[in-house]
Amino acid sequence: MxxxxxxxxxxxxxxxxxxxxxxxxxxxxxxxxxxxxxSKEDTVRWQRIxxxxxxxxxxxxxxxGGPGWTAxxxxxxxxxxxxxxxxxxxxxxxxxIGPVLIQFGTEEQKKRFLPRAANLDDWWCQGFSEPGAxxxxxxxxxxxxxxxxxxxxxxxxxxxxTAHHADWCFALVRTNPNAxxxxxxxSFLLIDMKTPGITVRPIISIDGSHHLNEVFFDDVKxxxxxxxxxxxxxxxxAKFLLGNERTGIARLGxxxxxxxxxxxxxxxxxxxxxxxxxxxxxxxRVAQLQVDMKALEITQYRVVSAHDKAGGGxxxxxxxxxxxxxxxxxxxxxxxxxDVAGPMATPMWAEELAAxxxxxxxxxxxxxxxxxxxxxxxxxxxxxxxxxxxxxLTKAVLGL
Amino acid sequence: MDFDPSDDQRxxxxxxxxxxxxxxxxxxxxTYLAQPEGYSTAMWSKFAELGLLGLPFPExxxxxxxxxxEVMLVMQAFGRVLVLEPFLATVVxxxxxIQTAGSDAQKQALLPAIAEGALKLAFAHGERQARxxxxxxxxxxxxxxxxxxxxxxxxxxxxxEAADKSIVSARxxxxxxxxxxxxxFLVDAKSQGVARRGYLTRDETRAADVSLSNVFVADGDxxxxxxxGLAIIEKVVEAGIAATSAEMVGAMEAMNEMTLEYSKxxxxxxxxxxSYQVVQHRLADMFMAQEQGRSMAMLxxxxxxxADDAERRHDFALAKVGIGQAGRYVSQSAVQMHGGIGMxxxxxxxxxxxxxxxIERLFGDPAYYLQRLANEIV
Numbered sequence: 153m154x155x156x157x158x159x160x161x162x163x164x165x166x167x168x169x170x171x172x173x174x175x176x177x178x179x180x181x182x183x184x185x186x187x188x189x190x191s192k193e194d195t196v197r198w199q200r201i202x203x204x205x206x207x208x209x210x211x212x213x214x215x216x217g218g219p220g221w222t223a224x225x226x227x228x229x230x231x232x233x234x235x236x237x238x239x240x241x242x243x244x245x246x247x248x249i250g251p252v253l254i255q256f257g258t259e260e261q262k263k264r265f266l267p268r269a270a271n272l273d274d275w276w277c278q279g280f281s282e283p284g285a286x287x288x289x290x291x292x293x294x295x296x297x298x299x300x301x302x303x304x305x306x307x308x309x310x311x312x313x314t315a316h317h318a319d320w321c322f323a324l325v326r327t328n329p330n331a332x333x334x335x336x337x338x339s340f341l342l343i344d345m346k347t348p349g350i351t352v353r354p355i356i357s358i359d360g361s362h363h364l365n366e367v368f369f370d371d372v373k374x375x376x377x378x379x380x381x382x383x384x385x386x387x388x389x390a391k392f393l394l395g396n397e398r399t400g401i402a403r404l405g406x407x408x409x410x411x412x413x414x415x416x417x418x419x420x421x422x423x424x425x426x427x428x429x430x431x432x433x434x435x436x437r438v439a440q441l442q443v444d445m446k447a448l449e450i451t452q453y454r455v456v457s458a459h460d461k462a463g464g465g466x467x468x469x470x471x472x473x474x475x476x477x478x479x480x481x482x483x484x485x486x487x488x489x490x491d492v493a494g495p496m497a498t499p500m501w502a503e504e505l506a507a508x509x510x511x512x513x514x515x516x517x518x519x520x521x522x523x524x525x526x527x528x529x530x531x532x533x534x535x536x537x538x539x540x541x542x543x544x545l546t547k548a549v550l551g552l
Numbered sequence: 553m554d555f556d557p558s559d560d561q562r563x564x565x566x567x568x569x570x571x572x573x574x575x576x577x578x579x580x581x582x583t584y585l586a587q588p589e590g591y592s593t594a595m596w597s598k599f600a601e602l603g604l605l606g607l608p609f610p611e612x613x614x615x616x617x618x619x620x621x622e623v624m625l626v627m628q629a630f631g632r633v634l635v636l637e638p639f640l641a642t643v644v645x646x647x648x649x650i651q652t653a654g655s656d657a658q659k660q661a662l663l664p665a666i667a668e669g670a671l672k673l674a675f676a677h678g679e680r681q682a683r684x685x686x687x688x689x690x691x692x693x694x695x696x697x698x699x700x701x702x703x704x705x706x707x708x709x710x711x712x713e714a715a716d717k718s719i720v721s722a723r724x725x726x727x728x729x730x731x732x733x734x735x736x737f738l739v740d741a742k743s744q745g746v747a748r749r750g751y752l753t754r755d756e757t758r759a760a761d762v763s764l765s766n767v768f769v770a771d772g773d774x775x776x777x778x779x780x781g782l783a784i785i786e787k788v789v790e791a792g793i794a795a796t797s798a799e800m801v802g803a804m805e806a807m808n809e810m811t812l813e814y815s816k817x818x819x820x821x822x823x824x825x826x827s828y829q830v831v832q833h834r835l836a837d838m839f840m841a842q843e844q845g846r847s848m849a850m851l852x853x854x855x856x857x858x859a860d861d862a863e864r865r866h867d868f869a870l871a872k873v874g875i876g877q878a879g880r881y882v883s884q885s886a887v888q889m890h891g892g893i894g895m896x897x898x899x900x901x902x903x904x905x906x907x908x909x910x911i912e913r914l915f916g917d918p919a920y921y922l923q924r925l926a927n928e929i930v
Binding site: 476 | 553554555557558561812815816826829832833836837839840843844845847848851853867870871873874877922925927928929
C-alpha cells in the first residue's frame with residue numbers, strides 16, 4: 153500500500169501541465185476560464201494538438217496508436233487537462249468507440265477508424281437511447297434487417313449528443329426481434345451519418361444550447377462489414393463500452409477547476425459590503441466541497457488502480473460510486489458558481505449583449521455559470537441515471 | 553499509488569480476524585463488559601501474544617515493526633466487532649507519544665512493557681475549557697527541585713482509569729493558547745496528588761476526569777523537549793485520527809452487513825423489505841458512504857508520514873470531516889433501516905451507532921475541522 157504518487161508520476165504530471173500550458177491556444181483558454189464550453193472547432197483544434205504529441209488516444213495501448221499510459225497516468229492527464237481548463241477529448245472517439253474497436257473490431261475496422269478517431273477527423277456520436285428506451289436501454293426498437301450484404305435500418309434515436317457535428321454514429325439496433333431475451337437480439341453498427349435516409353433534428357436544452365438531437369433512420373443502408381462483433385451480441389459490446397465510460401466519468405478535474413474559479417470570483421463580488429470570500433458560510437461550503445473532492449479523488453484512484461491490476465476486463469461496480477458521487481459533485485460546483493454570481497447569474501449572455509456592452513467579465517462568467525448549471529442537470533441523467541447506478545450497486549455489490 | 557495490502561499485511565489481517573471471530577461475538581463481548589475493567593484482560597493478553605500490542609514499535613523495543621498501515625488494518629478489524637480493550641489509548645496514543653518524543657531510556661523502559669501487555673497508558677491532554685483546541689492548556693507545571701510540580705485537571709481521558717501511567721500535557725511557560733510552552737509528562741497513576749474519577753462513555757468504554765494537585769514529576773519523566781510539546785501532541789492526535797477513522801470503517805462495514813442481512817430476512821407486506829427499491833437505494837447510499845469513508849481513512853493513514861506540515865494538516869482535516877460525516881450517515885441509516893429493533897439495547901446496531909458517535913468527537917469533530925479548512929481558503 154502506498155498512496156503517494158511515485159516520482160515518475162509526479163514528473164509525468166509536471167510534463168503534462170507544462171505541455172498544456174505551452175500549447176493550449178490562448179483564445180480557447182480564456183474562453184473556458186470564464187466558464188464557457190468549447191465549440192466544435194475548439195475541441196477539434198485541441199485534440200489535434202494533443203494527437204500530434206501522441207496523447208489524444210490516451211486510453212489506448214501503444215500497439216493501437218495510444219501512449220500506453222497506466223490507469224494512474226490517464227487520470228493525471230484527465231485532471232490536468234480539465235483543470236487547465238482545456239477542451240476535453242471527444243469521449244465518443246477516445247473512451248467509447250476506440251476501446252470498443254480495439255476489443256471487438258476487425259483489423260480492417262481498426263485500420264480504417266482508429267487513426268481518424270484519434271485525430272478527430274471523424275466526429276463520432278452515440279446512438280443508444282430511444283424515446284421508449286432510456287434507463288431501460290435493452291427495450292430499444294430501432295430495427296436492422298439483413299438484406300444481402302447490408303442492413304436496412306429503420307427507427308429513431310434520441311438525446312444524441314453532438315449528432316449534428318457527427319460524421320459517424322455507433323448505434324445499437326435490434327437484429328432479432330424474436331430473441332428469447334431482449335438483450336440477445338441487439339447488434340452494434342457503425343453508421344455513416346451521410347448515408348441517405350438519416351435526418352438529424354435539434355433538441356434545444358434548458359441552457360439554450362444545441363447539444364442534443366433526435367436522429368431518424370429511414371431505410372438506411374449499412375454494409376455488414378460495419379457491424380462490430382457478432383450479430384445479436386451487441387449488448388456485450390455496449391456493456392463493455394459503458395464500463396469503460398465509467399472510469400473517466402467523475403470529471404474531478406472539472407469540479408476542481410470550477411471550485412477554483414468560484415473562489416477567484418468570490419474575491420470580486422460583495423456580500424453585505426465585504427468581499428464574498430470573507431463570508432464564513434461561503435467558505436464552509438467550499439471547504440465541504442474540498443472534502444468531497446478528496447474522498448472522490450482517492451476512491452477514483454482505488455478504482456483505476458484495481459482496474460489496472462486486473463488487466464481491464466469487467467468494470468468494477470465501485471465505478472458506479474464514481475458516477476453518482478462525481479456527478480453530484482459536479483452539479484454542486486455549478487450551483488456554487490451560480491450562487492457566487494448572484495444577480496449576474498440571471499442574464500443570458502447572448503451575442504446581442506456582447507455587441508452592446510463593453511467587455512463585462514463578471515456578467516459573462518455569471519451567465520456562463522448558469523449555462524453549465526442548467527446543462528449539467530444532465531450529468532445525473534446521462535451514462536445511466538444515478539438511480540440506475542444505485543440499482544447496479546444494489547445488484548452487484550449488495551446481491552439484492 | 554498502490555492500495556493493495558502486502559502479503560505480510562494480509563496475514564496480519566487474517567490472524568486478527570480469526571482471533572476476533574473466535575472470541576468477539578456480540579454475546580461474548582457482553583461478558584467482557586461485565587468484567588471489573590470493562591473489558592477482557594484475557595483478550596488483552598491474547599493481543600499481546602499475537603504481537604498486536606507492539607504492532608507499531610520497532611523490533612529493537614520488543615515491537616512487531618509495523619507502522620500506520622498495520623494499525624489501520626487492525627483497527628478496521630477491531631471496529632467490526634467493537635473491541636473494548638484499551639488498544640487505542642495505550643498502543644496508538646501512548647505509543648505514538650513515546651515513539652515520537654521519548655529518550656532511548658524511556659523507550660527501553662516503556663515500549664517493551666506495552667508490547668508485553670504489562671503497561672497501560674492514557675493520553676491526558678483535553679481540558680474542560682479547551683473543547684478541541686490543542687493549544688488551550690491551562691494545567692501548569694512549575695519548576696521544583698529536580699523536577700516539576702503539576703496542577704490542573706484533564707477531562708474525558710479515554711481509559712484514564714485503567715492506565716498505569718498517563719501522558720499529561722501542562723504549561724511550563726507562556727499563556728493559554730500559546731503554541732510554545734506546553735510540555736508532556738509521564739505521570740504515574742499512583743503519584744501523590746493524582747485523583748481520577750472514572751465513568752462510562754456512550755460507547756461502553758471508560759474514561760476519566762483526572763485532577764492533578766501538586767503532583768511531582770521528576771525530570772526523567774519529561775517526555776520530549778520542555779516547552780515543545782505541541783508538535784508531539786499533534787502527532788499523537790494524527791495517529792489517533794488515523795486509527796479511529798479505520799475503526800469507523802470497520803464499524804460501517806459491520807452496520808452495512810447487518811442492515812443488508814436484515815433487509816433480506818425482515819418480511820413486510822409479504823416481501824423482504826430488501827425487495828423495495830426505496831430500501832435498496834438507501835443501502836446503496838450507505839455503501840457509497842462507507843467507500844468514501846474508507847478512502848478518507850486511507851488518506852489519514854498515508855498522510856501520517858507526510859513531512860509537509862501544511863499539506864499533512866490539511867489532509868487530516870479533510871479526512872476527519874469526511875469519515876465523520878460518512879459514519880454519521882451510515883449509523884443513522886442503519887438504525888432507520890432496522891426500524892424498532894434498531895432502537896434496542898439488546899441489538900448490536902445501536903452499539904455501533906454509539907461508538908461512531910464517540911469517535912466523531914475524538915480529537916475534534918467534523919464541524920471543527922470544516923471550520924479549519926474554511927479558514928485556510930485563500
